[in-house]
Each structure stands twice: as structure tokens, then as C-alpha cells.
Amino acid sequence: MFKNILIIGFGLIGSSIARGALKAKITNQILVYDKDKTVKNRLKKAKFKKVQYFSSVSEAIKNANFIVICTPVLQYEGIFKYLKNNNNITTIVTDVGSTKSNIVKLYNDSYKNDFKFVPSHPIAGTEKSGLEHGFAELFHDRYNIICPVGNKKNKSITIVKDFWRKLGMQVDIMSAKKHDKILGLTSHLPHLIAYSLVLTAMKKEKTMKSSIVKYSAGGFRDFTRITENNPNFWRDVFLVNQNIIHDFSKSFISEMKKLNLEMKQKKSSLLLSKLEKTRKVRKSIIKAKMAGKFIPND
Numbered sequence: 001m002f003k004n005i006l007i008i009g010f011g012l013i014g015s016s017i018a019r020g021a022l023k024a025k026i027t028n029q030i031l032v033y034d035k036d037k038t039v040k041n042r043l044k045k046a047k048f049k050k051v052q053y054f055s056s057v058s059e060a061i062k063n064a065n066f067i068v069i070c071t072p073v074l075q076y077e078g079i080f081k082y083l084k085n086n087n088n089i090t091t092i093v094t095d096v097g098s099t100k101s102n103i104v105k106l107y108n109d110s111y112k113n114d115f116k117f118v119p120s121h122p123i124a125g126t127e128k129s130g131l132e133h134g135f136a137e138l139f140h141d142r143y144n145i146i147c148p149v150g151n152k153k154n155k156s157i158t159i160v161k162d163f164w165r166k167l168g169m170q171v172d173i174m175s176a177k178k179h180d181k182i183l184g185l186t187s188h189l190p191h192l193i194a195y196s197l198v199l200t201a202m203k204k205e206k207t208m209k210s211s212i213v214k215y216s217a218g219g220f221r222d223f224t225r226i227t228e229n230n231p232n233f234w235r236d237v238f239l240v241n242q243n244i245i246h247d248f249s250k251s252f253i254s255e256m257k258k259l260n261l262e263m264k265q266k267k268s269s270l271l272l273s274k275l276e277k278t279r280k281v282r283k284s285i286i287k288a289k290m291a292g293k294f295i296p297n298d
Contacts, residue, residue: 001166006031006064008057008079009071010039011230012125013096015046015134017068020167022050023136033060042131061086066163069095072236076103084114092116094160098183098233099240100147100176107149118160119147121179122169123187129230140168147176184244188237189252192245194226195234 005027007014011034018030030051032043040053054060061067061082069079076097083093093115097103100119107117124142126133144164148157152173161171174182201212201220216224238245262271 001025001163002027003065004029004031004063006033006060006067008033008060008067008069009075010034010043010131011070012129012131012133013122013138014068014070015048015131016124016136016138017070017096017134017167018048018051019134019136020139024166024168026163026166027066031060031064033057039131046132057082058086062088064088064091067091067093069093069097072230072232073097073099073103073240074236077106080106080111080114084111087115089115092118092156092159094118094120094163096120096122098187098237100145100179102240104147104149104176112149116156117149118154118156119149119176120160120164121145121147121183122164122167123183124169125229127225127228129228137168139164142169144169144171145174145179146171147174147179180241181244184241185248188241188245189248191226191229191234192238192249193252194223197223198227 005017005021007018007030010018010032014032014034018032021027022030028050030048031054032039032051033054033056035057037055040055043051043053054063057079064087067083067087069076071079076095087093094117095103097119098121100121103119107119111117122139122142122144124139126138146157146160146164148154157173164171197220204212212220259271259274262274
């Protein structure tokens with residue numbers, strides 16, 4: 001499908017794309033650029049085959065046939081500048097960013113005549129980070145959202161859709177605004193809550209004499225798994241999508257206050273009704289095969 005694929009930012013997602021693309025024979029060569037200079041040696045240790053590392057992003061872009069940006073979203077502007085100055089105008093660029101409105105605006109305002117760009121977001125990952133944890137099957141049966149910057153029937157969109165489908169994904173088309181609102185609730189807010197809960201526990205840890213870590217129950221363990229994600233990615237997501245996250249945070253805090261009041265007032269039937277309703281959401285997620293896997297001893 002492609003002579004080569006350049007992956008800018010070679011962590012969990014980038015390395016999984018590389019493994020998947022080679023396994024599915026989408027390309028015969030992966031080009032890699034990452035500003036973390038340890039990546040070169042880590043690639044050797046991981047025994048990646050058909051992978052060429054570049055120490056210069058400009059040189060990497062000049063040699064690329066297809067480009068996937070896999071960096072934190074606030075790094076895109078710098079990468080776009082390199083693409084403008086070094087990219088072949090026929091080369092298609094896509095990405096994996098968790099926010100889209102800011103990226104679409106950046107591209108349309110300043111770069112739409114410089115290179116072909118199809119924003120996409122593969123909703124896949126684990127709590128691990130780093131190229132060592134990538135695997136080819138990461139994207140199997142997961143959803144990818146494409147947020148077009150122009151005509152939805154553009155040939156570049158068809159090529160990017162085919163790329164993600166060959167990696168095993170189901171692809172949907174959505175506006176950037178709708179994407180950021182949905183992911184703000186289903187992904188960004190839960191991560192913010194997880195970080196907040198762990199920070200709360202950290203403050204209580206000394207007074208509870210290490211009991212929190214020692215007796216961590218399943219619920220708390222699941223929250224700590226979320227906070228193991230790459231902090232650079234999530235700092236950028238929180239800063240970029242702050243308005244939507246803030247609005248959902250207010251709704252969440254309001255619901256928490258209601259539950260606290262109902263507990264205090266011992267409204268048993270009302271509490272039970274609410275708890276039963278939330279189980280239905282979980283069951284629908286399982287039915288949609290989006291529940292993921294839980295490894296108790298990991």
C-alpha cells in the first residue's frame with residue numbers, strides 16, 4: 001500500500017502502528033523520528049525489523065511516503081512547520097491525537113495549502129507507555145474516528161480509512177467539535193477523575209500509615225492503572241480540551257453532591273435505582289465489545 005510509513009513519535013501507539021502495518025503488509029519499511037534520543041538504542045534492543053531511525057525530523061519527512069503523527073497534541077504546530085518546509089505535497093499526513101478541534105483549526109488557518117492532512121483518532125491503547133509495550137493487535141476491533149478538514153469524499157480520506165481498516169479498526173466519520181465533546185466525557189473526564197482520586201489518596205497516605213497501597217481494592221487499582229498513562233499526552237489533552245472537560249466536571253461534581261446527600265438522608269430505594277441504571281451502561285459497553293481486558297495480577 002505504501003513504499004514506507006513515517007511515524008513521528010514512537011511510543012506505545014506509534015510502535016503498535018509499526019508492528020501492525022508490517023504484519024498486515026501495508027508497507028515494507030517503517031521510518032521513525034522521536035525527539036527522545038534514547039529511542040534509537042531502544043529500537044535495537046526491541047529487535048525491530050524493517051525500521052529506519054532518523055535523528056532529523058526534516059530528513060525523515062523528505063523520505064516519507066505516508067506520515068502518522070503520534071506525539072502529544074501541543075507538539076503539532078512545530079511538526080506542521082517542518083511538514084510545510086519539507087513535505088512532498090502529495091504525501092498524506094494523519095495522526096492519533098485525542099483532541100481534534102484545535103488541530104483542525106491550526107491546519108485550516110495556516111497549513112491547508114501546504115500538505116494533505118486527514119485528522120484521525122484511534123480509540124485504542126493500554127495504561128502502558130513506551131515502544132517496548134506496543135503490539136500489532138492493539139487496534140483490532142476498536143473504533144477510529146476521522147474528522148475531515150474539508151470534503152468528506154476526498155481521496156485522501158479514503159486512503160486513510162483503508163489504512164486504519166487494514167490495522168483491524170472500524171472507522172467512523174465525525175466533526176471535530178462532536179469528537180471533542182464525546183471524548184471529553186468518555187475519556188478526558190474519567191482520566192481527570194482518576195488523577196484527582198490518586199492525588200487525594202496520596203495526601204491521605206501518611207495519616208493512614210501506608211494502608212491505602214497495602215489494601216488497595218479493585219476500584220482504586222483500576223484508577224491507578226489509568227494514571228500510569230503517559231503524563232505528557234494527558235497534560236496536553238487537559239489544556240487543549242479544558243472548556244469541555246470543565247463543563248462535564250461541573251456536572252460530575254453536581255451528581256456527586258446529590259449522591260452524598262442521598263447517602264446522608266439514607267434514601268435507600270433512590271440509591272439502589274441509580275446504581276442499577278449504571279449497570280446497564282456497563283452491559284452495553286460489553287455488548288459493543290469495547291470493555292477491554294482486565295488482568296488482576298498485572
